[in-house]
Amino acid sequence: MGLPAEFSLIARHFKPLAGPGSLDLRDDAALLDPPAGRQLVLTADAMVAGVHFLPDDPPDLIGRKLLRVNLSDLAAKGAVPLSYLMTVSTPKDTPDAWFAGFAAGLAQDQATYGVTLLGGDTTSTPGPISLSLTIIGHVAPGAAVHRFGARAGDDIWVTGTIGDGALGLAVALGRLSDPTGFLLNRYRLPQPRVGLQLAGIATAGMDVSDGLVQDLGHLCRASGLAAEIEVEAVPLSDAARQAGPDWLTTCLTGGDDYELLLGVPPDRAAALQQAASRIGVAVTRVGHFHSGPPEVMLRQASGESLALTKGGWSHF
Amino acid sequence: MGLPAEFSLIARHFKPLAGPGSLDLRDDAALLDPPAGRQLVLTADAMVAGVHFLPDDPPDLIGRKLLRVNLSDLAAKGAVPLSYLMTVSTPKDTPDAWFAGFAAGLAQDQATYGVTLLGGDTTSTPGPISLSLTIIGHVAPGAAVHRFGARAGDDIWVTGTIGDGALGLAVALGRLSDPTGFLLNRYRLPQPRVGLQLAGIATAGMDVSDGLVQDLGHLCRASGLAAEIEVEAVPLSDAARQAGPDWLTTCLTGGDDYELLLGVPPDRAAALQQAASRIGVAVTRVGHFHSGPPEVMLRQASGESLALTKGGWSHF
Known part of the structure; x- marks a missing residue:
C-alpha cells in the first residue's frame, strides 16, 4: 500500500530536518x-502570510524567519536552543518547490544555530499559509532573564541596530527605496542574538519584535519602572540614516527588529560588551530606567521629548 | 501607558488558563x-476553520477539540499530560465572545485532564481561524509506545467505537440525520483515552485520527507486518449501526475517531481489559497482525474481503 501524499511530503521535505527523539x-x-540539571525554556510564535511575511517572499527566507523569531525569544532569556516542533498549514495548490525551499531554509539555519526538528503537523488551509513553531531551549535553573527584574538606575542597552526591520517592510511595500537591499534583508532575515551571555549581566531582557518603544513599555510595566531613551543614542544602520529623519519614528516604533533590549546595571557594562564581542555583535547604551509610573520618554539632545502618536504594533 | 488590545485580550482570556512556569x-x-527521572513526550497539531472544524462550531468545543486531539496523541504513547503552548490566529473581526467561549472550553478540559497553558502567541490573519497546539507529557524512560513494535501474532485492539467522528462530520454537513445528536457530539468532542496504561501491555499504538484502515496501515508499515481486520468485530455505536450498511465504509476509513489502535499480544488481553476498565472505556479485539508485506485486509464473516476505494484522509 502506498503512502498518502501528506506523508510523502513529510518524508521528502521535513524528515531530513528531524533530529534525536523525532523518531523520523x-x-x-x-x-x-x-538535559540533566537544566531548566527548559519554551516559546511559540505563529506567522501568517500577509501579516508576518509577504506571500511572495522566498520560501527559504520564510522558513528561516520562522525559526529565527523563535530563536530570538530564547536568546532574550539567555537560553541555549535545543529543538523545535512546527505546524505548517498551506493552500492545496502550494507547489512542491515551496516546501523544498522552506525546508532548505530551515536546514541552513538548523546548522547555524544547532537545533533540530522534533515533530509537528502539516495540514491544508483554505486561507493563507499559516505557520506555528514551538521552540525548546534550556538554561541553568533560575538563570533565565525575564521582562521583570530591572532596577532603577539600570542602563538600557540594545544589540545591533534599531528600525531596519520596519524600514525593510516599507521597502517590501514599495514605500521606501533600498539601493543596497540591506533593509529588505533585515526585514526578511532577523539575526537572533543566540549565545549572548545574559546570566549575571542583564537584570531584565526581551527581544524587540513589536517596536522599541512598545517593547520597552513591557519591560517598564513588568519591572514597575519608567524609562528614558536618549533618541540620538539609538543605533541606526547607515541605510536607516539614509532614509532620513522622516523615518525616525518608524525606527523607534516599528516592529521586526529582533534585537535584544536589556536592563544592565552600570557596573556590568564592560561584562556586557565583552559578552557581545564574543558573538560578534555590537551593543549600545540607549537610556536608563528610573523610578516612576511605567512609561517610556524619548529625550532628544535638545532636551525636548519626542511625542509619538503610535506606540507600536498590535495585532488587534 | 495603556496596554495594546492584543495584550488585553491575552490577559482577559488566556491568563486564567496559565499554569506554573507560564510567568502569567x-x-x-x-x-x-x-519531572525528575522522566522522559518528555511532545506533539503538535494544527486545526484550521473549514478543514478541522466548521467556522460556526461553538468556540468552546473548538478549544476543547484542539486540546483533545493533542491529548489523544499523548494517550496513544501512554504519556501523562503536563502542559501546552498554543498559537491562535484569528480574523480581525473575531468577536470577544468567541475568545471567551474558546478559553472557557479550554478551562473546562484543563480541569478534566490536569494540564495548564504554558505559553503561546496570538496574531491576526486575513484567512480562517488557524490554531496550533504543542503539548508536553512524560513517561518513564523508554516506556513510550510507538507505531513500530507490533509482532506477528499480536492482536489488534481499539478503544471505544469506530466511525462516529466521520459520521458526525456527515451530520454537520447535512448528509446524515442524527436524532440524538450523538454522532455530531462525537465529531466535535473527541474523548482522548488519557490514563490508559499501555506500558507492558501494548507492543505498538497510535490514535485513529485519519481513519481506522489508513492508521492501521501506518502501524503495519512501521512494524513491517500485515494486518487483518474482522469487519464484523469492529465496534460501532448504536447510532452508527442505525445509519445503516451504506455507511460502513465511512466508519472504517473516516477520520476523527481519536480512539486508540493497539497491538497487544494475546496473553496480555486480560491486562488490557483491566487497564481499560480502570478508566471506564471499552476495548475490543478487531483483528491481528501477521507476517507479510504491509497491508490491511478487511475480512468479512462470509470469508470474503471488503475492497475499499479510499484508504483514509490525506490533506494533500
Missing part, C-alpha cells in the same frame, strides 16, 4: 530527554 | 522544570 517524524509524538 | 504569559518564554 513517523510517530504520533516525539521524545525528549531533558 | 507576560514574558517571551515559559519555564518548565522537567
